[in-house]
Amino acid sequence: MGFFNRLKQGLKKTGSLLKTDIRDLFKSEGRLVDDDFLEEARGILFRTDMGYDSTEALVEEIATKLRGRVVQLEEIVEVLKAKLKDLMAQPVTPIEYASLGPTIVMVCGVNGAGKTTSIAKLASQFKSEGKTVLLGAGDTFRAAAVEQLTIWAERLGCGIVTAPQGTHPATVGYQTVERAVAESVDVAIVDTAGRLQTQSDLMAELTKIRGAIQKPLDGAPHEVLLVLDATTGQNGVSQASKFAEAAGCTGIVLAKLDGTAKGGVVVSIRQQMGLPVKYVGLGEGHEDLAPFEPDEFVEALFADVLGATAAATDA
Template sequence: MGLFDRIRQGLKKTSQVLNTDVRDLFKSEGRLIDEDFLDDLRAILFKTDMGYDPTEELVAEVAKNMRGRVVHMTDVIDVLKTKLKELMAQDESPITYAASGPTVIMVCGVNGAGKTTSIAKLACMFKGQGKSVVLGAGDTFRAAAVEQLGIWADRLGVECVKGPEGSHPATVAYQAVEYALNNNIEVCIVDTAGRLQTQKNLMSELTKIRDSIRKQIPEAPHEALLVLDATTGQNGISQANNFAEAAGCTGIVLAKLDGTAKGGVVVAIRQQIGLPVKYIGFGEQHEDLVLFNPDKFVDEMFDEELGG
């Protein structure tokens, strides 16, 4: 599938909620926009987990433009799409590369967020751009994580730096950057241990990892990406705010979007967190990563064909 096809498939569940439920609000001759309609619309938007404030703004926009009128579904959808694009507005935000030498990317997130798979997808993307890549297996708390990253590295044909069992993650990060410098590798992706944002000692470790990277490249990491699991919905917001501070995050990779009807959480992320959503991930294949474009995202959320 092409990029747009993958976006459409990834948003299928969200689109089904929006289009099917909104369609059910209407009769063939249209419907009066009154308080009952607005309450029903509010409930549908909440299902996508976009949060209280964005939902209220969308409902208010429909009310402002249409209250007291009999309208058809397409009229309401057009208003919703226009307002959503305004709420989610950001420039496309691909990776910022180093002016010279290796570009170092630190990746963090809670256990089970899809971090290792997202790293593989990033590595695949860089390889597709003709760049050399090395991975740093910094999730030393879980032997399975190191093994999994190594398997992905072999599959993708990239190098993977691993420390002895029990190594400090900051040491592995240092060694991975050192390998990139010594071997003229263009992109170094450093994994970190999955952790809860409430674990203060582990959160402080993210700062140590970042500091160890800077011992060799002062301006690195050039990107610190937070992987969020779309299926967690609003819970991802508190994760993002805590990680952003500890890791100096520069952007978000939203994973597992195909596994949820909560695609609206992207709206909440854009509204509540001062970070761009850089990439969105669908599925388990290493190609399933797409540069986030808000306008295309909104269009696919309301794709009538996907909605059924």
């Protein structure tokens, strides 16, 4: 299944919400774009968790281009899609590989966001590109986390650096990079323990881990990816802000996109943070991670809307 179809399937819950609400918005042939229409459209967009700024930008675009006209659904959808693509625009390359030596990727996130599984998916992606991969089990406070990552390393054919429980995670980060350099590994992925964005001491620890990673290799880490659980909706924006400040995040891995009706949070994160969404998780398997493509995201989000509304009108 290609990325578009997988993304369309992953956005099924969010798309279903749009279909239902837009069906109510266009019960008859044509609709006058007036204040009532704009307010209803605003409510629909809010329910996908696009956030205030993104929603207002979309409503303003509708008002600017279509206010006072009787429009068909197709016209509204095209205006929304064009504006969303503009809001979501970002660099195409998901990972900036180091020009010399190993590429170091540091991964962080809150507890339960899907971080360990996302690391396994990233490793699988890199392996599929023919790259050698080394994992660093930096969640040294949970034995289960190290065990889980070790199982993934064995399954995917990756090396792994571990340390006794309670070892400072910065030590694991340092040792992982040191080994990656010594063994000429293509990509090293350093895990970190899950933490809440409100835990200031643990957030400060991320800064220390990043500093330790830099010591064996100038320029490392080359990417700092924040794993966000798409089902958290707007709370994900708060997480992104705090983690970006502490760890210097360069991008987002949005996990569990297939399990939420809040897929619009991607738009909100992109708008408010300016961080690119680099990958999206679309299932449970290690192959269910895809580089994020904004234009295809927008097309997938609205893929079923026209058909659904046409069916409702015919009925």
